[in-house]
Amino acid sequence: MLDFDLSQFLPYQLAVLSERVSKDFATLYRERFGISRAEWRVLAHLSQADSVSVRDIHVQVELDKSKISRAASRLEAAGYITKKLNESDRRLISLALTEKGTALMEEMTPLAREYEARVLSRLGDDAAAFLAAVQKLSQDRSVV
Amino acid sequence: MLDFDLSQFLPYQLAVLSERVSKDFATLYRERFGISRAEWRVLAHLSQADSVSVRDIHVQVELDKSKISRAASRLEAAGYITKKLNESDRRLISLALTEKGTALMEEMTPLAREYEARVLSRLGDDAAAFLAAVQKLSQDRSVV
DNA sequence: TTGACATCGTTGCAATTGCAACGATAGGGT
DNA sequence: ACCCTATCGTTGCAATTGCAACGATGTCAA
Numbered sequence: 001m002l003d004f005d006l007s008q009f010l011p012y013q014l015a016v017l018s019e020r021v022s023k024d025f026a027t028l029y030r031e032r033f034g035i036s037r038a039e040w041r042v043l044a045h046l047s048q049a050d051s052v053s054v055r056d057i058h059v060q061v062e063l064d065k066s067k068i069s070r071a072a073s074r075l076e077a078a079g080y081i082t083k084k085l086n087e088s089d090r091r092l093i094s095l096a097l098t099e100k101g102t103a104l105m106e107e108m109t110p111l112a113r114e115y116e117a118r119v120l121s122r123l124g125d126d127a128a129a130f131l132a133a134v135q136k137l138s139q140d141r142s143v144v
Numbered sequence: 145m146l147d148f149d150l151s152q153f154l155p156y157q158l159a160v161l162s163e164r165v166s167k168d169f170a171t172l173y174r175e176r177f178g179i180s181r182a183e184w185r186v187l188a189h190l191s192q193a194d195s196v197s198v199r200d201i202h203v204q205v206e207l208d209k210s211k212i213s214r215a216a217s218r219l220e221a222a223g224y225i226t227k228k229l230n231e232s233d234r235r236l237i238s239l240a241l242t243e244k245g246t247a248l249m250e251e252m253t254p255l256a257r258e259y260e261a262r263v264l265s266r267l268g269d270d271a272a273a274f275l276a277a278v279q280k281l282s283q284d285r286s287v288v
Numbered sequence: 289t290t291g292a293c294a295t296c297g298t299t300g301c302a303a304t305t306g307c308a309a310c311g312a313t314a315g316g317g318t
Numbered sequence: 319a320c321c322c323t324a325t326c327g328t329t330g331c332a333a334t335t336g337c338a339a340c341g342a343t344g345t346c347a348a
Contacts, residue, residue, distance in 0.1 A: 015165075089313080091325060130277035213298060214334090298341090
């Protein structure tokens with residue numbers, strides 16, 4: 001037997017935990033709104049800014065740009081977002097929420113908050129340290 | 145604009161961070177050993193116990209059992225593991241590392257440690273709290 | 289014992305994915 | 319103005335994936 005404790009191995013723990021959380025949360029909005037995981041990510045990003053390009057999302061999230069492009073197309077077809085050319089740089093497209101999309105996010109946001117609160121409450125006093133650590137790592141692209 | 149800060153949203157942060165770490169680490173062993181992410185997970189589990197079933201891995205990791213089954217088949221074909229029937233319950237199979245598989249893990253384990261150390265060092269004093277929180281959540285299936 | 293039901297690992301198949309390549313556009317440097 | 323190179327979003331395509339269904343095996347109560 002090797003001297004290696006998987007249950008203590010950070011990348012493993014992180015992957016399992018994250019997948020569990022994402023899958024669980026995804027079930028929520030898939031069942032209620034028919035939104036996929038990639039679509040949720042795109043919507044969430046759009047709710048943060050007026051106008052966002054595929055590239056903006058791509059560099060911030062670990063999602064292939066084709067995945068984002070396809071999610072955006074589905075969202076556009078469903079009437080949740082609009083795609084238009086960015087006139088100052090015509091290689092870019094501007095994604096933006098429609099009214100319908102905004103309304104959707106207004107429905108989904110409370111679910112997100114509620115879900116997050118449920119997870120955080122389990123951490124009790126450690127919650128703050130945990131969030132701080134996650135953000136510390138997330139913002140430091142040089143490490144991971 | 146909605147009152148929702150994605151950059152503070154735990155499931156999102158977790159997913160991005162975890163994907164980044166996994167992808168980065170996966171590049172290491174894929175390039176050097178031609179091992180996929182699922183295969184690494186299976187190998188890592190086998191290095192923890194003498195004999196493990198597909199189900200054992202399935203319940204512990206968020207991996208579809210078909211994915212595990214296929215990874216196991218590839219690993220068997222490559223000579224890293226063996227599959228045999230569990231005689232006490234013939235529905236189960238016993239996966240186990242071969243000598244070649246053990247040797248592989250002996251090569252990969254230091255890489256894993258090294259990688260983990262690099263990530264943890266960025267956390268400094270928060271490392272312990274972070275690990276504790278991750279494990280707290282991981283072990284509590286009722287929350288997530 | 290038998291029969292109804294649960295669990296295990298595998299597989300077929302459709303859907304999703306990642307990757308590379310593409311056309312269109314932009315930004316220098318000369 | 320003209321290359322040369324870089325970047326953007328999309329798409330074709332092969333590979334991977336998730337899901338459901340399956341055969342085989344096990345369990346347990348009638």
